Amino acid sequence: MGIAADFALxxxxxxxxxxxxxxxxxxxxxxYIVAGVVIGPYTAGPTVSEIxxxxxxxxxxxxxxxxxxGLEFNFSKLMKVKWIAFVGTPIQIFLSMIVGWGLGxxxxxxxxxxxxxxxxxxxxxxxxxxxxxxxxxxxxxLASRIMIGMLVVQDLAxxxxxxxxxxLNQFEAGLNNLAWAAxxxxxxxxxxxxxGTRVMPVLLRRIxxxxxxxxxxxxxxxxxxxxxxxxYLVGLxxxxxxxxxxxxxxxxxxxxxxxxxxxxxxxxxxxIFFVSVGMLLDPLFLWGHAAIIVGLAGLVSMSKLAILLxxxxxxxxxxxxxxxxxxxxxxxxxxxxxxxxxAVGEGxxxxxxxxxxxxxxxxxxxxxxxxxxxxxxxxxxxxxxxPEPVSLPADDVPLEADVQGHAIIIxxxxxxxxxAQLLHRLELPYVVVESDQYRLDELRLKQIPVIYGDxxxxxxxxxxxxERARLVLVxxxxxxxxxSIVRNARQLAPQVHIVARATKMAxxxxxHELGIHEIVQPEFEAGLEMMRQTMLHFxxxxxxxxxxxDDVRAAAYAPLSHQSADVHLERSLGAAKAALALSWxxxxxxxxLVGKTLGDGVIRVASGVLVVGILRNGVLMMNPTAHEVLQxxxxxxxxxxxxxxxxxxxxVHPPASAPLPLxxxxxxxx
Numbered sequence: 001m002g003i004a005a006d007f008a009l010x011x012x013x014x015x016x017x018x019x020x021x022x023x024x025x026x027x028x029x030x031x032y033i034v035a036g037v038v039i040g041p042y043t044a045g046p047t048v049s050e051i052x053x054x055x056x057x058x059x060x061x062x063x064x065x066x067x068x069x070g071l072e073f074n075f076s077k078l079m080k081v082k083w084i085a086f087v088g089t090p091i092q093i094f095l096s097m098i099v100g101w102g103l104g105x106x107x108x109x110x111x112x113x114x115x116x117x118x119x120x121x122x123x124x125x126x127x128x129x130x131x132x133x134x135x136x137x138x139x140x141x142l143a144s145r146i147m148i149g150m151l152v153v154q155d156l157a158x159x160x161x162x163x164x165x166x167x168l169n170q171f172e173a174g175l176n177n178l179a180w181a182a183x184x185x186x187x188x189x190x191x192x193x194x195x196g197t198r199v200m201p202v203l204l205r206r207i208x209x210x211x212x213x214x215x216x217x218x219x220x221x222x223x224x225x226x227x228x229x230x231x232y233l234v235g236l237x238x239x240x241x242x243x244x245x246x247x248x249x250x251x252x253x254x255x256x257x258x259x260x261x262x263x264x265x266x267x268x269x270x271x272i273f274f275v276s277v278g279m280l281l282d283p284l285f286l287w288g289h290a291a292i293i294v295g296l297a298g299l300v301s302m303s304k305l306a307i308l309l310x311x312x313x314x315x316x317x318x319x320x321x322x323x324x325x326x327x328x329x330x331x332x333x334x335x336x337x338x339x340x341x342x343a344v345g346e347g348x349x350x351x352x353x354x355x356x357x358x359x360x361x362x363x364x365x366x367x368x369x370x371x372x373x374x375x376x377x378x379x380x381x382x383x384x385x386x387p388e389p390v391s392l393p394a395d396d397v398p399l400e401a402d403v404q405g406h407a408i409i410i411x412x413x414x415x416x417x418x419x420a421q422l423l424h425r426l427e428l429p430y431v432v433v434e435s436d437q438y439r440l441d442e443l444r445l446k447q448i449p450v451i452y453g454d455x456x457x458x459x460x461x462x463x464x465x466x467e468r469a470r471l472v473l474v475x476x477x478x479x480x481x482x483x484s485i486v487r488n489a490r491q492l493a494p495q496v497h498i499v500a501r502a503t504k505m506a507x508x509x510x511x512h513e514l515g516i517h518e519i520v521q522p523e524f525e526a527g528l529e530m531m532r533q534t535m536l537h538f539x540x541x542x543x544x545x546x547x548x549x550d551d552v553r554a555a556a557y558a559p560l561s562h563q564s565a566d567v568h569l570e571r572s573l574g575a576a577k578a579a580l581a582l583s584w585x586x587x588x589x590x591x592x593l594v595g596k597t598l599g600d601g602v603i604r605v606a607s608g609v610l611v612v613g614i615l616r617n618g619v620l621m622m623n624p625t626a627h628e629v630l631q632x633x634x635x636x637x638x639x640x641x642x643x644x645x646x647x648x649x650x651x652v653h654p655p656a657s658a659p660l661p662l663x664x665x666x667x668x669x670x
Contacts, residue, residue: 006048007057010275013039013046018271025369027128029334030362032271036278043283054276060225061273062338063242064266067224069155070246071259084315085149092150092311093157096122099303103296112168113353116343119161120357121300125333126151128368132328143324146312150329158335159240165339166346184234189244192227196248204254208437213454217261223249224262239338253444253452257435260457277337277358280344285355293356297363301371304330320379327371327378331364332357406430408464410455410485411476412439415501419473420448431464456484458492466493474500486516528552583645584615585652587634593651599626607648609640 013035021031039048048054097118104114129151133144163185200223207219224242231241249255286293305326312322340357343349349357406429409416416432423430431449434440443450453460455476466472466489474485482500489498499518528549535545587593596602598611614621614628615635621628630636638648 003050003053006050006054009039009046009048010035010054010272014271014275027125027365027368028271029125029128029274030365032274033278033281033358033362036275037281037283038278039275040279040281042281048279051276051279054272054279057269058273058276058341059238061266061269061271062341063225063228063239064262064269065273065338066159066239066243067228067246068259068262068266070243070248071250071255071262072152072246081146081149084146084312084317085153088311088315089150089153090157091314092307093122093154095307095311096304099300099307103299107292107296107356109353113343113349115168116165116339116348117357119165119339120332120336120361121304123154123158123333123335123339124151124304124329125331125365125368126155128331128333128365129328132369132372143321143328146317146321146325147328150325154333155335158338159243161339162240162342166342166348185240188231188234188241192244192248196245197251200249201252201254204252204258205437208254208435208440208452211436213261216257217265220249220258220262221265253440253450256451256460256463257453257457260453260459263459274334274337277341280351281355281358282351285352286359289352289356289359293359293363296356297360297367300332300360301330301364301367320375320382323378323382324375327375328368330371331368332361334361336361404468405470406465406468407471407473408433408461408466408469409473409475411474412436412443412450413475413477415475416473419475424448433460433464456481456488458488461485461488461492466496469493469496472496472498474498476501583638585636585638585648587630587632587636588653589632590654591632591652592654593630594632595629597627597629598624603638603648603651606651607640608644609638609648611636612639613637 014032017031017033017035017038018028019031021028021034037043039046041047041051097115100118100121101111101114103121104117105111109117129147133147163182204216204219207216224245227245228238228240228242231244232238249258308326308329309322312325317325336357340349340354344351344354407419407423408431409419409423410433412420412432412434416434420430420432431451432443433451433453433455434443435452435454440450440452451460451464453463455461455464455474472485472489474482474489476482476485479502482502486498486500489496498516499520500516502519531552532545532549535548593602603609603611612623613636614624614630615637616631616633636652638645640648
């Protein structure tokens, strides 16, 4: 079967490696690389036959990695830690490259190979640290924002490294090649900005109007890989073009959905890349060079930790922040594998040097979760020996506060529209998530905050700020989509309250198990209202209607017995409001109440209602006194039960024979 059999073998073995890595709390990358070792040419058992073809597929993984990186590029997020990200990270990269060059020279490597080692050492692992931060619940901390800012700049540095480093092998000719490559890169970027801002949004807008998720995915993939191929044809890096395409697309309103759709494809091809990396590792070589690998990993880790501590403090951060940043970013990252493959392809690194680099990077990655676990004990020791409060420089305070406590409305149908209108009137913050292009245009026209994308994607929910949201209103019609959205929302923000629309009553129990705070089933509510109207037309007492409605609703939504006290209180108050309602009655000329005062006690004795207001000649008197004389034409606002209001009706508009009720008590206050 050729490459098809190889591909199937890679998928199966990568799954097993990923499961083992996940079971032991390690990044999936390590499981994939170990899987590559297992099916590589240096081990017994099943072996990939077409290694070169797999390496070609792995290049797509590199391109998609950089395309997704470009899509995730967010300048506003970097501005929150702008100085340490844009100035501190280049300093860290430069110092780390010097350390790597020194280590390479000490190992006897030539100058160019030692510089490449410095480039490997300078990069940290975005995948590993993000997984570690998420597992330890630290993604929202100040230290995590600093690390993510530095990681983004490090990842961006990969692009110029891939352009510059290969030219160092022939320095004199390389300068001319580098200048020519830089000129072509500038022309390409300018062209992409023009085309990307004018053509791509129009293309994606047209495709999104057709409502085909499949065609949208193909369009996004074609943009990323197609532009990457175009850069290859003009003599630039295939991956560089994919990154620029993603960066340009990141400024459009389709970026969140594009990232959501491309992530599964990126993960598959990235997995192939990391498996192909492992296929080049020789276990016997690793065993024979264990001392060099362990020593190099230790020196790299300690050197980067020291550099990160100094750089973080240099930019005004104090307390536990420098230690946390150092323990988080000391490892060699996954993009070192990308650069190492380029170096091997260019003949700059030997197979032995390549294996040393990969093994060292793997060892530092494996150590990351354990090092982050040491943060708290080390922070306590630091506080004991060197007391210092946590602080940050004034210039790195966010330019504007993140929106907090907002509502996320998923789906801008009729329910979503009504809710958005109400929140707008109340001046409460909200954002809409919508994937329909026509509704998106309507929302943009009304200047309503909106995120384009499918809310079943975690990336789209994260873009809507679900971790900071107070409420998520799921108003989409598909039962499958509702469940997917709720599952993702629960995973991203366990604390957020969710109100969801159930497409059928059978779905209520399932949504309850997912932790829904309130569920609405439209057809059931419509049927319940029709039942209420039917009973009203048959003169059933309103209080009986309310009781029956409450019983039917309670039985239908029985799984939601966990609802909060606030929800039960609101429903109880709603039932009480219906049973004890306010109504208006006009006082006619022949009413026996005309000329009487409220203190005469006629109203209270005959009906029991309470007069809370009188509208006379357009003037409203609230809480009238007992001495107020009633006049014909007065509009009386009375409060009471349905029975009391029915007893009051003959007093304001009595039959001709209706006698005035006898008073058995003295004057009473209404």
